[in-house]
Amino acid sequence: MSLITVDEAHARLRSSHRVLADDEAVSLKGSLGRVLAADIVSGINVPPADNSAMDGYALKREDWQGTDRALVISQRITAGSPPQALKPGTAARIFTGAETPEGADIVVMQEKCRSEGSQVWIDAVGEAGCNIRPKGQDIMQGDTVLKAGHRLRAQDLGLIASLGFDRISVKQRLKVAIISTGEELVEPGDTLKPGQIYNSNRYLLQALLENWGFEPMDFGITVDDPDVISDVISEASRKADVIITTGGVSVGEEDHVKAVVESLGHIDLWRVAIKPGKPFAFGDVQGTPFLGLPGNPVSAFVTALVIARPFLFDCQGIVHSEIVPLRQVALFDKKGSFRQEYIRVRSVTAGVEIFEKQSSGVLYSTSWGDALVVQKPDEDIKHGNPVDVIPFVLFN
């Protein structure tokens, strides 16, 4: 079990992923955060017809005979009302967004016009086409506006609606089983006996998966019994697309998860050069990918964000790129180590300050903070120098 870098872990996972989620048609309304299964191709032109960019008068440019020659106002066109073809030699009163009438090739803004009764005097006209937004200027019929693999944001829903689609094809939510291992774990709400601690990983992971648009499937806490663990993991492999366990994959004496996964499929233990979060297991159970995260909450959190997330995104069919850290000023000194460290920090005006206790046991550090500093192996961080910072929101 040799030490591998975070990049190597990424590369191994990426090479062994496949998209596990099928397609389904859903209503556009409930599709925030869902992943497109097909490109969105516009069936219409936007705008659907030539229309006015101004309140003013539409006319054929060559009908303008100079400042003191009035034109008859032959129609009035508001947004939403279909215009009639422009009577030759006349002008149409028109408002912003209204469709320009057939036969008009210019709109003159009202500030350059004087009207009286049914006549209008125009001071000056521009080039032909002036103040007209041509049909299809923004989007042409047949244009691809969003690609398969895109995770839908609010504005994307607006855009898709503007093209007239009310149902779209998306990937089914990736079903991810969560199994917590550890005899010392107790559910919140119960009372702690000596030596016990509350199970926080389950809540943490469930919320992360929810955030990412997946369907978490909670398989609870398993006891330290190989038969029970085997039953739970088998069931999870039948029901879920991916299995995640926390705890139980170290080299400790009480660890049955590794043996069970080995008996049902295969498992590799990786010593990833990452802190917090060194032990990480990857394998499969009857064809279902298996990710074994550390039991320690901060280690579980960091490995979920840094190692599990890109793999899960791949399995969901999300087209995504590596997160690019920001550069901010470190307000602390910290020596590097042979491992890539993910330091819990908080942004203040002057830069990022460190949470004093970087022990992987202190989950409070992640709630106190709003970002992780990525400290590369052997990189020393010096107060006042820029460092790589990933705000937690970028992991969403």
Added chain:
Amino acid sequence: MSLITVDEAHARLRSSHRVLADDEAVSLKGSLGRVLAADIVSGINVPPADNSAMDGYALKREDWQGTDRALVISQRITAGSPPQALKPGTAARIFTGAETPEGADIVVMQEKCRSEGSQVWIDAVGEAGCNIRPKGQDIMQGDTVLKAGHRLRAQDLGLIASLGFDRISVKQRLKVAIISTGEELVEPGDTLKPGQIYNSNRYLLQALLENWGFEPMDFGITVDDPDVISDVISEASRKADVIITTGGVSVGEEDHVKAVVESLGHIDLWRVAIKPGKPFAFGDVQGTPFLGLPGNPVSAFVTALVIARPFLFDCQGIVHSEIVPLRQVALFDKKGSFRQEYIRVRSVTAGVEIFEKQSSGVLYSTSWGDALVVQKPDEDIKHGNPVDVIPFVLFN
């Protein structure tokens, strides 16, 4: 109706907000994105008892008599098993995370020990307290770990679970009515007649509100009839905490929303020096705050993010601070104007590139892009210089 700055709009809204959401108790499991109604105060110490930071041996420091004097191993303590008081003059085999026994004041890592049968020889010991994580080191009973008004992230759920809480007090989701106005609007799924466009604002706003953890209440598209508009707005004021309309608050001739809101309460039209998004209305209907956004989709989007969002967060009871833009390199030139402009851009390795068509009609610009550049009034942006950038994710 004089022109006001974006900051003035913020200040006016902030001064007239009040928290509109009541408290409710919810299960921790479903509380991602919810807002704490009360501080989270720890009822326990974390760790709950002194425990070992290492695999090794626990003993009383003064019982160590030198390298060649063995101690009897009197018990074996694993994580989760309660220890007995240490027999005087003996050592306890202990593992990481296990509770240290009463009477022990030091843990020596196993690498410094040799054991044979029931005896252990210890090469050297450190200071008293060494390798022991004292009770309450991370969190003391009575410590406030999260404050009322905090929006819950995944790690916060983990932290709260680790303290044993399975139910928490949160703010009820803010109920926000959405009313679309405009005769030319058609719902996606229907066929466009000449002069009609699809209603995209409804989907856009609904998704934004959902993203922010609110409860959107959709009141559909209203026709241009003052009686109908009055009925819809009255109903919304009874059912929702805040009313948002899109369109219908310009100074156009067909605009009935302003008159209706005036008859039911009061309304102010603001000319905010913002682009896109100048016209903005603020008022109240029978005591319910009323926000009138522009009808134009990009203007509605930008004003929702920049002007409505902080007000809605205040009404929900979220303690939040102003979004701090990042500094990135502009890959474009753009002259400033008297208005604060929000330019749709996309991040690439070298900086941010501009979407060619910055017309407020082009909703595609917001889907194409991943951020807004904030261009202050009269600020000229020059290619290669740093500018203020707000990635869309920071508005979540």
